[in-house]
Amino acid sequence: MSKSILLAEDDRFLRRACETKLKQAGFDVRVAVDGEEALTFAREKVPDLLLLDLLMPKRDGLSVLATLRGDAATKDMRVVIMSNSSKDLERQKAAALGVVDYWIKSNLSLQELCDRVSQLLK
């Protein structure tokens, strides 16, 4: 059974690219277009990995993450932040909320992204 990934990304181009690549690699990918949706989908079915953007409409990534950590059902969810912001403060906040990693999107090729996800979910 393939591993499940929830991809929370509001930019439609980035969302499409990631979704396409990860599906090609055989993952079960579900997408959320804003923070609210991300929270709803994550609660509906806990994914093996949440790829979480930070700057999103309705609810930002850190708020989604904090909410998930406060809920017994989702508190141990594996989360990787995928952002284009390299602010130290955001990195620190994310680390404090126990994320697996923090990736800068523009610094990764889709292949690298896919390889890292595969590595994590091995």
Add this chain to the structure above:
Amino acid sequence: MEKQASLTASLREHDAVLGGLIRNNPVAIVVLDAEQRVQLINPAFESLFGYPEAEVAGRRIAGLLVPEEAVIESNRAAASGLGGATASLTAQRRRKDGSLVDVEVTFVPFTGNDNQPAGAYVFYRDLTAQRVAERHLRAQYAVIEAMANSSTIEAAAEWVLRAIAESLEWPVGAMWLVDKTSGKMRCIDFWCHEAIDAKPFERQTRGSEFRRGVGPGRTWEINAPTWIVDVTKEPKFSRREAALAAGLHAAISFPMAIDGDVVGVVEFFTLSVLEPDQRLLQMFAALGQQLGAFVGRTRAQEQLERFFTMSGDLLCIATFDGYFTRLNASWHRVLGYTTTELMSQPFIDLVHHEDREATANVVAELRKGQPLALFENRYRCRDGTYRWLSWTSTPKLDEQLIYAVAHDTTDRKLLEQQTQETLKMRNDFVSFVTHQLRTPLSGIKWMLELAKETDEADEKASYVEDARESADRLISLVNDLLDASRLESGKLQVSLEPVRLRQLTYDVVADIATLVEEKHHTLDIECEADIPISMLDPQLLRQVILNLLSNAIKYTPEAGTIQVRIGREGSVLHWSIRDSGIGISEESQKRLFEKFFRADNAHTIDTEGTGLGLYLVRLIVERLGGTITCESEVGRGTLFHFTLPITAGDQV
């Protein structure tokens, strides 16, 4: 006559030794008979009172020498003396020429052969020299007192002049100070006895300036007292006429000098012609040294005082008990309190409550004798604001005083804070722009990666199309940044053309009609009939309208209404857009037109905004000579309204 002659004969006969003593005695002596008639005088008596023996022999002494007002006292002494007891008194006696002389009078009675009182020896000791010495001493004391009670020579001048003049009974005095810049002496004070009318002389003296070597400047030049016996006989004396009118004759002046450097001259005038008096000259030389030293001392003090006064820093002396005892003017300037207000309360009361504990600690250290540097605290101003003060303080244990200098560092701190804020803004800007640039760049990069990996033509084309759209977004962001930068620096070229505002608005609306349709909005345009053509920059104005329209469409939930109104009022164009969107909080409205500012609820709709749109709108409208305002209520909608001047053109 016979009895008298026999008495005289008997005296001379009986006491030849005594006669010799009387005759050669430097003290004035007269021998009186029992009726106080002059029997004998010695040469010293002659020279003291001016009477030759022949003129006084047989006359009653009281009628000769005693001024009317002293007759009673004199008679009492004489009666006592003739009564058999030695009597002594100091009194004034009149000379032959009418002048008075201070004398000590001693009556020594003697008896005749019958042991009855026969007469008296009277000794007159001339006290003139003693009186003069006393007057000199009095003058010196008075000058010392005047110096002790004054902080500057200018303040002491009147008292010095009065002290010397009154002590010596001279009617007029003046003080001159050397002005090193002009190389001249100026009169700084003039004193005149109230009984003398010397007004013209005073005016001329006060109005005169003398070079070294001229007039009182002669004393300056030779640096020694000068004595002019009679100025009215001196053709070179420039104030001669006025001196003559005031009845002044002798002029005595002496220098005030510090280490041989003359700083001023004091001069006096007398009503009579007066020959030089060596003792006076010596006294003046000594007084001149004292006054010179005083000037030197007070000037040194003045110099320090000047530093104290002119210092921009806050200088103070405080007691170990915690009160200021001395403050310079900067305290008033910086904090706004009067000196009295500052000194009437413990200084700790003026310190910011958060800094009080630290201040009390350093004061405790100071009281142990530990100097202090680089301590900072805040002092409350009279208007309730606070100033940061940076302290350097030294305690003086024997005086139980703290000497302290405080520098007002408020402005520096503010600047540091502003620099920090600017720096933070720049960092925020960089990280924000970085984020905004990375997103479309990632889009381009990943779409091209997907396009490269697929062999299917349609799929490939679709990825490339997405890459192109991402690139457009990137370009538009870069252009906005560039426009903002050019508008900010004033480098953006404005090219004015005749513009029909109504037509331009319709054109922009047509360009974005699809966006309006996608969200099912209703868009109305209302335009007054007489909108004139105006000279405007169509490209810039188009950007303004496009940004405002895009915002209205974007931030209005589906099926909203958007109304555009175009009108005129005199020579001003009005353009406004009202939407039924999410609105903008009052807090956000205040900062809405700032660079990179995004309303607190903007993220809920769209994360691609750069915070540049409304900033550019404001810059452009202002550049075209107009203004822009915003009214909004959260959840109800927003109205943007801008004006533009009508500079030329006819009606549409």
